[in-house]
Amino acid sequence: MKYTRYCRSLLSTPATAVGRYVAGHRSGADIAMVDLEDSVPPARKEEARRRAEAFFSAPSARGVRCAVRINTVSGPEGLRDLLALHSYRIKPDVVLVPMVESRRDIEIVEQVLRPCCPDTEYFAVLETPRGLQDAPAIATASPRLRALVFGSADYVLATGARLSWEALAYARSRLVNSARAAGIEVMDSPLFEVLDEGALACEAALAKDLGFSGKIAVHPRQVPVINRAFSPDAQTLARARKIVEAGRRNGRDITVVDGAMVGMPFFEASRRLLEEFGERRADPVHSTPAAQERE
Incomplete structure (x- = not known):
């Protein structure tokens, strides 16, 4: 794997928050992402798919690497998301696939997107015990899989663990080792306390020390902190x-x-x-x- 600054920071913006698209593009994040999954309520999924196309074609998106997080491919919303991408004039650079529990999830995405998105890459979000258990196999599921991503919130829900660095040290370490063994990148989960920059800087530094490539941001103010943490002085x-x-x-x-x-x-x-x-x-x-x- 060629060593490049592929992604220190990835900022998530809800697809229904069209007014925040420009801020996402101009945040300084290495990848700006529009989200169709957790930040969109079930009743607005179809609306979100329609609106999200503008995230990639807006003038402020020029020169920005843009991504989309779809819904899980084990359910109908995720499949509808993949089919919607066929009609987008400008395709995403990256598709984040949530709740990945086997290499088959990535293979499904590849089969659906290969005809219309030949240059799109994938990030696999691992956020369940089964996903972590199968991490080595998932990491080699596709040549276009560029990173594993740790989803701490759902992992904590599934395991009953505490949402703390110490409690999740094993899960993070396993994810890093699986990604690096496959020669791909690995992104840490977000810190949800968006106003605590000190805690974010601390957690980002710990993630970097553990071998993570970067960290997810849930607010533009987190991006500069993350970028500094994953850049050498x-x-x-x-x-x-x-x-x-x-x-x-x-x-x-x-x-x-x-x-x-x-x-x-x-x-x-x-x-x-x-x-x-x-x-x-x-x-x-x-x-x-x-x-x-x-x-």
């Missing part, structure tokens, strides 16, 4: 440059940098970090064909 980049240079000088043999012994894993991690945020840090996030069409 100047001191970290400077140290990475020193490690890479030391590796070059020593033929990538074990050496000492700032009093610490470093070897091949450190050289490679530092090289990746500089590729992602250092030497190309002014570059835009890589866009997919659907995003390029909006530009």
Whole structure:
């Protein structure tokens, strides 16, 4: 897997909240997502599908990587969502598939969308015990599956666990290991206390330390906090440059940098970090064909 800043932050906007579409596009999130699932009541699902098309074609969406979260494909609403995408003039860059419990869920999405959305990628949201149990198989379900996403709220509901970092440490670790073993990205669940920036910064830092690629945002004010947490500071980049240079000088043999012994894993991690945020840090996030069409 090529190491790129694929997604530090993903901001969710309800499909029925058309007035918030522009704010979603301009939030600075690496991916702006319109939601057809939890934020839309059952009576408004059809309305949401109709309105959501404007999320991708609005002028403010130009150059923005846009996603849609559909309903679960084990029910009729999810299948209607997939069929609705056939008629959208501009297709989503990413489809988030919720409540994934087996690789078959992703295969269904691929079978329905392949004819109309050949460039669309998928994120699988794992939020049940069965989904976590099958995470390794789900992570390899499709070449277009780019990330696993942890859904903490439904996982807590299903297990009776407490919604805390400590209580969910195992679930998060299993998800990270499954995604990384498959060579794909992994996104952490949102923090629902939208006004507590300190708690968000703390949880995002813990998620980054555990190996997550990024974190879901449920409010635009959370995006800058998440982006900072998943981006290295100047001191970290400077140290990475020193490690890479030391590796070059020593033929990538074990050496000492700032009093610490470093070897091949450190050289490679530092090289990746500089590729992602250092030497190309002014570059835009890589866009997919659907995003390029909006530009």
